[in-house]
Amino acid sequence: MQPTSHAFKENARRALDDSLLQKAMGHVRTNFIQKRAEAAARLPEFDQLRDQAKAIKDHTLAHLDLYLERYEAKVLQQGGKVHWCATAEEARQTIISICRSLGARKVTKGKSMISEEIALNDCLEAAGIEPIETDLGEYIIQLRKEPPSHIIAPAVHVNREQVEADFRRLHQELPPERPLAEASQLVHEARQVLRQRFLEADVGITGANFLIAETGSSVIVTNEGNGDLTQTLPRAHIVIASLDKVVPTLEDCATILRVLARSATGQEFSSYTTFSTGPRRPEDPDGPEEYHVVLIDNGRSAMLGTEFQDMLRCIRCGACMNHCPVYHAVGGHSYGWVYPGPMGAVLTPSLIGIEEAGHLPNASTFCGRCEAVCPMRIPLPKMMRHWREREFEQHQAPPKARFAIEAWAFFAKRPRLYRWATGLAVGILGRAGRRQGRFSSLPLAGGWTAHRELPAPAGRSFQSLWAERQGKEGRHP
Amino acid sequence: MKSREVILENLRRSLHRQPRDGAEGAVEARLLSPQRNIVPQRGQLEGEELLELFIRQATTVDATLARVSSDDEVPEAVADYLKQSNLPPRIRIAPHPDLQALPWSAKAPLLQVAEGRADPEDLVSVTPAFAGVAETGTLVLHSGAETPTTLNFLPETHVVILRASQVVGAYEEVWDLLRATYPQGLPRSVNMITGPSRTADIEQRLELGAHGPRRLHIVLIEDERSEHGQQSPQ
Numbered sequence: 001m002q003p004t005s006h007a008f009k010e011n012a013r014r015a016l017d018d019s020l021l022q023k024a025m026g027h028v029r030t031n032f033i034q035k036r037a038e039a040a041a042r043l044p045e046f047d048q049l050r051d052q053a054k055a056i057k058d059h060t061l062a063h064l065d066l067y068l069e070r071y072e073a074k075v076l077q078q079g080g081k082v083h084w085c086a087t088a089e090e091a092r093q094t095i096i097s098i099c100r101s102l103g104a105r106k107v108t109k110g111k112s113m114i115s116e117e118i119a120l121n122d123c124l125e126a127a128g129i130e131p132i133e134t135d136l137g138e139y140i141i142q143l144r145k146e147p148p149s150h151i152i153a154p155a156v157h158v159n160r161e162q163v164e165a166d167f168r169r170l171h172q173e174l175p176p177e178r179p180l181a182e183a184s185q186l187v188h189e190a191r192q193v194l195r196q197r198f199l200e201a202d203v204g205i206t207g208a209n210f211l212i213a214e215t216g217s218s219v220i221v222t223n224e225g226n227g228d229l230t231q232t233l234p235r236a237h238i239v240i241a242s243l244d245k246v247v248p249t250l251e252d253c254a255t256i257l258r259v260l261a262r263s264a265t266g267q268e269f270s271s272y273t274t275f276s277t278g279p280r281r282p283e284d285p286d287g288p289e290e291y292h293v294v295l296i297d298n299g300r301s302a303m304l305g306t307e308f309q310d311m312l313r314c315i316r317c318g319a320c321m322n323h324c325p326v327y328h329a330v331g332g333h334s335y336g337w338v339y340p341g342p343m344g345a346v347l348t349p350s351l352i353g354i355e356e357a358g359h360l361p362n363a364s365t366f367c368g369r370c371e372a373v374c375p376m377r378i379p380l381p382k383m384m385r386h387w388r389e390r391e392f393e394q395h396q397a398p399p400k401a402r403f404a405i406e407a408w409a410f411f412a413k414r415p416r417l418y419r420w421a422t423g424l425a426v427g428i429l430g431r432a433g434r435r436q437g438r439f440s441s442l443p444l445a446g447g448w449t450a451h452r453e454l455p456a457p458a459g460r461s462f463q464s465l466w467a468e469r470q471g472k473e474g475r476h477p
Numbered sequence: 478m479k480s481r482e483v484i485l486e487n488l489r490r491s492l493h494r495q496p497r498d499g500a501e502g503a504v505e506a507r508l509l510s511p512q513r514n515i516v517p518q519r520g521q522l523e524g525e526e527l528l529e530l531f532i533r534q535a536t537t538v539d540a541t542l543a544r545v546s547s548d549d550e551v552p553e554a555v556a557d558y559l560k561q562s563n564l565p566p567r568i569r570i571a572p573h574p575d576l577q578a579l580p581w582s583a584k585a586p587l588l589q590v591a592e593g594r595a596d597p598e599d600l601v602s603v604t605p606a607f608a609g610v611a612e613t614g615t616l617v618l619h620s621g622a623e624t625p626t627t628l629n630f631l632p633e634t635h636v637v638i639l640r641a642s643q644v645v646g647a648y649e650e651v652w653d654l655l656r657a658t659y660p661q662g663l664p665r666s667v668n669m670i671t672g673p674s675r676t677a678d679i680e681q682r683l684e685l686g687a688h689g690p691r692r693l694h695i696v697l698i699e700d701e702r703s704e705h706g707q708q709s710p711q
Binding site: 027028031032043044045048049052063067068069074077078085134135137153155156159160183186188195199214215216217223224228229232233243249250251254257269270273274275276277278283285286287297301302304305 | 481483485488489491494501508511512513517534537572594595597612613614615620626630652655664665667668669671672673674675676681682687688
């Protein structure tokens with residue numbers, strides 16, 4: 001997908017005026033936050049588990065080369081194949097050549113963010129192979145020819161009426177007068193339509209929530225059961241996963257699983273957690289005859305050992321965006337690439353460059369809720385600050401912003417001048433705004449007052465009020 | 478093989494890996510003798526409390542459950558469930574000796590019983606379980622000659638026969654059982670199933686039966702309490 005992250009501001013402005021999107025985003029604000037809070041409260045050990053989950057990933061990342069080698073050896077021992085791919089292009093070509101070796105024409109897919117990252121579907125189509133998304137949300141956005149707007153709820157920006165219209169438009173073989181207003185009817189229709197596709201598919205492609213070094217297994221966590229049908233029915237199962245998905249043991253996987261669903265959907269556990277180890281065994285009555293793991297770097301190895309290494313702990317639960325006021329306001333598409341919200345604001349510049357994605361780390365109020373709810377305790381605001389520093393150092397910040405920051409720095413380094421200047425400004429603004437207590441327009445503050453009023457200051461600066469209070473209490477400031 | 482070497486080399490450089498820096502030993506040790514991390518208190522219950530937790534958790538996520546006191550009662554319990562759910566009396570059972578040995582024709586003469594992997598036309602499957610996990614009401618099933626995976630996902634209704642003695646507290650106990658039963662490595666597919674298939678992809682509203690089974694029904698055989706945890710699974 002062609003990134004539009006550089007146009008974040010225009011994207012966001014459009015999103016704020018999109019009443020359908022604003023209606024859909026209301027569901028995120030209410031549902032996800034409450035459910036996660038309830039799930040966390042039900043498990044007294046939840047915060048301790050987060051600490052351990054973080055420690056497990058930190059240990060794994062510090063030994064990533066060794067765990068990946070052990071993981072690979074186990075997959076081979078179980079009859080599977082591992083394809084190491086340095087870039088998105090290499091991964092795409094590898095997947096196409098596996099499909100071609102099987103004469104595959106139709107491919108079913110479980111939901112996978114790495115598939116979006118490497119833009120796999122476009123490439124499959126260009127090679128004459130039909131990709132069929134089977135997760136309901138992914139299926140909806142595939143019909144709409146849209147990218148996902150959330151990492152676990154890809155169609156969260158779409159309203160029920162829109163899904164109904166899409167199904168009526170594209171499921172032409174079904175009777176036009178059928179009732180389709182209820183969510184249950186839409187779910188049932190998708191089930192009927194996709195059932196046939198599952199049975200026809202030559203290859204099934206899924207992502208992986210974890211790769212387990214101890215056993216050589218890939219793990220998927222789903223609620224619909226589409227991932228299991230995808231990987232069980234066709235002749236071959238292709239797992240696509242980035243390097244950072246590996247964990248040492250089943251025990252380590254269990255610890256992270258205990259925080260994953262609770263953080264993501266507020267469930268105690270997702271409906272289906274499936275461990276896949278190699279292809280069908282000689283005695284098995286069903287299952288895929290081939291099992292391939294496409295192991296993708298695409299920028300991860302370059303993040304290791306930098307100030308962005310902590311981002312590799314991410315387990316893609318979506319809690320950060322579910323709790324982000326900026327994400328709530330502008331939705332996932334505004335971020336202009338695959339990963340939205342706070343995790344996207346940190347990861348996207350790492351993967352496609354700060355030149356393209358420099359706005360994203362700025363799209364934050366620094367309220368800190370993302371870090372507070374992150375099950376892997378990733379310091380997202382701190383890393384956004386790192387990106388801002390880099391952007392400034394590389395002279396990519398716009399001239400106006402640079403001028404303002406440099407002007408502020410000039411005063412901030414001269415405390416007396418700073419106090420005098422702020423005292424003057426606060427005094428003038430305080431007097432000017434005394435009657436209304438707020439400004440609806442103000443020179444140089446149009447960016448603020450275009451959308452809301454600016455409260456008038458109290459007339460005196462915080463520092464002078466503080467000095468007076470300290471003086472009253474008989475202490476020197 | 479080229480990318481493999483490039484990637485590993487990049488990783489080693491980023492990590493400042495030195496030859497014989499002792500890291501190999503730490504990794505080997507962790508993989509050879511996996512250690513448990515924190516196991517929640519609720520996963521450490523025993524006896525009747527453990528069973529009650531399993532039942533409470535499974536039914537909270539929309540599984541249904543019937544308790545019977547012996548194997549002989551299973552066919553009738555399955556037939557009754559189908560009748561209550563307005564389902565035709567036809568089932569596909571896993572070709573597993575425990576299920577084959579049940580007195581289907583004697584106790585549920587109207588039930589048509591076929592066995593093998595799932596056919597797309599099958600409405601109801603009946604399978605054994607490897608274990609039940611109380612902490613989240615999760616069933617653990619796995620693939621094998623006697624337990625086709627398609628039975629767990631294709632039919633609209635999945636009936637699972639579980640013995641009370643197979644219910645454990647925490648996931649970690651299942652890992653130990655799997656390692657003891659399959660020392661050569663995990664079966665191709667290990668399925669942890671917690672309630673029926675669901676989706677909230679349309680306006681965050683929960684709907685059951687997205688692609689997998691719409692109904693998950695557990696028939697719990699309350700075998701000898703004294704054997705709890707002793708009996709071999711399946």
